[in-house]
Amino acid sequence: xxxxxxxxxxxxxxxxxxxxxxxxxxxxxxxxxxxxxxxxxxxxxxxxxxxxxxxxxxxxxxxxxxxxxxxxxxxxxxxxxxxxxxxxxxxxxxxxxxxxxxxxxxxxxxxxxxxxxxxxxxxxxxxxxxxxxxxxxxxxxxxxxxxxxxxxxxxxxxxxxxxxxxxxxxxxxxxxxxxxxxxxxxxxxxxxxxxxxxxxxxxxxxxxxxxxxxxxxxxxxxxxxxxxxxxxxxxxxxxxxxxxxxxxxxxxxxxxxxxxxxxxxxxxxxxxxxxxxxxxxxxxxxxxxxxxxxxx
Amino acid sequence: xxxxxxxxxxxxxxxxxxxxxxxxxxxxxxxxxxxxxxxxxxxxxxxxxxxxxxxxxxxxxxxxxxxxxxxxxxxxxxxxxxxxxxxxxxxxxxxxxxxxxxxxxxxxxxxxxxxxxxxxxxxxxxxxxxxxxxxxxxxxxxxxxxxxxxxxxxxxxxxxxxxxxxxxxxxxxxxxxxxxxxxxxxxxxxxxxxxxxxxxxxxxxxxxxxxxxxxxxxxxxxxxxxxxxxxxxxxxxxxxxxxxxxxxxxxxxxxxxxxxxxx
Numbered sequence: 001x002x003x004x005x006x007x008x009x010x011x012x013x014x015x016x017x018x019x020x021x022x023x024x025x026x027x028x029x030x031x032x033x034x035x036x037x038x039x040x041x042x043x044x045x046x047x048x049x050x051x052x053x054x055x056x057x058x059x060x061x062x063x064x065x066x067x068x069x070x071x072x073x074x075x076x077x078x079x080x081x082x083x084x085x086x087x088x089x090x091x092x093x094x095x096x097x098x099x100x101x102x103x104x105x106x107x108x109x110x111x112x113x114x115x116x117x118x119x120x121x122x123x124x125x126x127x128x129x130x131x132x133x134x135x136x137x138x139x140x141x142x143x144x145x146x147x148x149x150x151x152x153x154x155x156x157x158x159x160x161x162x163x164x165x166x167x168x169x170x171x172x173x174x175x176x177x178x179x180x181x182x183x184x185x186x187x188x189x190x191x192x193x194x195x196x197x198x199x200x201x202x203x204x205x206x207x208x209x210x211x212x213x214x215x216x217x218x219x220x221x222x223x224x225x226x227x228x229x230x231x232x233x234x235x236x237x238x239x240x241x242x243x244x245x246x247x248x249x250x251x252x253x254x255x256x257x258x259x260x261x262x263x264x265x266x267x268x269x270x271x272x273x274x275x276x277x278x279x280x281x282x283x284x285x286x287x288x289x290x291x292x293x294x295x296x
Numbered sequence: 297x298x299x300x301x302x303x304x305x306x307x308x309x310x311x312x313x314x315x316x317x318x319x320x321x322x323x324x325x326x327x328x329x330x331x332x333x334x335x336x337x338x339x340x341x342x343x344x345x346x347x348x349x350x351x352x353x354x355x356x357x358x359x360x361x362x363x364x365x366x367x368x369x370x371x372x373x374x375x376x377x378x379x380x381x382x383x384x385x386x387x388x389x390x391x392x393x394x395x396x397x398x399x400x401x402x403x404x405x406x407x408x409x410x411x412x413x414x415x416x417x418x419x420x421x422x423x424x425x426x427x428x429x430x431x432x433x434x435x436x437x438x439x440x441x442x443x444x445x446x447x448x449x450x451x452x453x454x455x456x457x458x459x460x461x462x463x464x465x466x467x468x469x470x471x472x473x474x475x476x477x478x479x480x481x482x483x484x485x486x487x488x489x490x491x492x493x494x495x496x497x498x499x500x501x502x503x504x505x506x507x508x509x510x511x512x513x514x515x516x517x518x519x520x521x522x523x524x525x526x527x528x529x530x531x532x533x534x535x536x537x538x539x540x541x542x543x544x545x546x547x548x549x550x551x552x553x554x555x556x557x558x559x
Contacts, residue, residue, distance in 0.1 A: 007378075011374060011377075011378050011381075014370050014371075014373060014374035014377070015370065015371050015374035015375070015378075015386065017366075017367045017370060017371075018367040018368060018370055018371030018374075018435050018439060019371065019386070019389060021367055021431060021432055021435060022389055022390075022392070022393060022432055022435060022436070023389070025405065025408075025428050025429060025431070025432040026392060026393055026396070026401070026404075026405075026432045026433075027389075027392070028408065029404040029405050029407065029408030029409075030396070030400070030404045032404065032407060032408050032411065033400070033403065033404035033407050033408075036407065092304060095297065095300050096300070096301065096304055099297050099298075099300070099301050110544060113540060113543060113544055114305065114308075115308070117536065117537070117540040118308045118309065118311075118312060120489070120493070120536045120539065120540065121312065121493075121529075121532060121533055121536050122492075122493055122495060122509075122510050122513070122532065123493075123495055123496075123510075124495050124510050124513050124514050124517070125312075125315065125510075125513065125529040125532060125533065126311060126312075127517075128315060128513065128517055128521060128525060128526070128529050129310075129311025129312055129314055129315045129529075130311050131517070131521050132311070132314045132315060132318055132521060132526070133310065133311055133314055135325075135521070137325065137328070169307070169308070169311070172304075172308070226395075226397075227397065227398075229397075230397035230398070230399055230400070232398065232399045232496055233495060233496065237517060247397070247399040250399055250400070250403065251399055251403065251500075254403055254406065254407070254500075260407065263403065264407075267399075267400045267403060267404070270397045270399070270400050271396075271397070271400055274395055274396070274397055278395060
């Protein structure tokens with residue numbers, strides 16, 4: 001009995017400071033933010049009693065002037081832009097991960113580093129790079145104007161296109177790495193068996209490659225789609241008002257167009273989306289692999 | 297396939313290359329390159345706001361990483377030592393900062409600090425609140441790194457310590473720190489990188505006088521991209537490039553070494 005008490009004391013002394021830090025500076029603030037979502041806002045946009053669900057109605061578009069679809073458009077756009085970017089990332093990552101996995105062993109780490117290095121720079125700097133490339137008068141902007149995609153003298157940003165490109169750029173490594181890990185353990189005998197049975201490349205992929213790389217694909221999809229849904233920097237810099245996403249909507253409620261409860265309601269939605277993503281990942285990971293658990 | 301690889305490389309490196317290229321642009325527009333010039337770099341050196349932002353970034357990165365390494369390493373050691381206790385809540389708590397969307401993270405910190413400041417007069421937004429926020433997302437990474445290092449150690453080493461009647465302090469001094477120091481150094485570097493690289497959480501917890509480099513670039517970009525912004529960005533890209541190169545060389549040497557041992 002005394003032994004357990006002593007050990008508990010040691011546990012508290014060792015993990016106490018770190019645990020306390022995370023609780024005080026992350027858990028409590030998040031709970032506070034969530035609680036704001038259930039308050040009403042005063043004339044300055046700050047939270048006040050009484051409790052209400054007004055913020056959620058507002059998030060769904062019910063404002064002072066009746067219902068308007070603006071917020072729902074933003075929500076839908078977040079979903080659609082994140083989905084589109086994720087699909088593009090998957091389409092690029094599959095051949096890349098496969099290509100890396102088929103190179104000589106000593107080249108592979110080098111190639112992986114080459115994929116990852118750009119993401120070591122700051123998000124803002126990466127967006128600046130695309131702003132440079134997409135500015136009016138640059139070769140890319142001229143080309144798209146010549147092909148009739150954009151008005152002459154206009155740049156390629158701000159636009160939904162630029163936002164999607166920026167997100168693909170940001171999240172590519174998050175898909176390539178787990179897919180590469182899956183390809184590295186790929187059982188090529190299955191692929192050869194499929195080829196021996198005269199499977200078309202498409203069928204060989206669907207029946208021999210896809211099932212084996214599914215865990216990697218799934219991990220990558222969650223790693224890309226969840227942060228893409230809550231993206232803030234890219235739509236803010238590369239997109240305009242017509243491509244802003246839920247992260248921007250939330251941030252705006254705490255800045256100029258202050259309405260803290262509305263922003264908190266949006267933040268709660270983002271937290272729920274993240275938890276849903278993690279839940280899907282865990283469920284799928286358990287079902288797909290009998291290997292060790294994902295967490296630790 | 298090879299072509300697709302090169303196209304992807306172009307996609308990944310063109311934006312960075314353009315930033316570097318146009319930081320040397322004599323003209324003021326990203327539309328045309330009007331000859332080589334260093335004048336934007338000259339201008340950087342005399343830009344006080346920028347130098348202050350650089351200094352703030354360094355202070356923030358170093359101090360937050362130091363705190364995070366100490367508390368994170370303790371947490372990682374605790375996770376290892378009490379691993380038979382099945383502390384599931386602890387695992388959730390550690391993963392929370394990693395999975396939290398950064399906008400929500402930053403805003404919840406901001407509302408919290410604002411409320412504390414209004415009601416109790418503590419936590420005025422500035423470098424100190426940024427350090428508090430950064431440490432909270434650095435601790436989990438340090439803890440996981442130290443924990444994974446401890447997992448590959450021979451458990452008998454711990455018993456040897458106990459058999460020799462090592463006091464907790466001696467165990468720390470003569471066993472844990474010597475064994476863990478590469479992991480501690482690696483976690484310091486990781487924490488520092490995370491801090492320097494962070495924009496969103498810094499953005500929401502910063503005060504008026506605690507602008508860091510990413511925040512400086514952000515507000516400069518909002519006024520329009522200039523070669524001067526490109527020059528700052530190019531310097532950061534160069535730093536990252538050197539780090540990447542170092543990683544490559546390190547890997548190469550290690551590979552050579554492991555091969556020469558085998559043969």
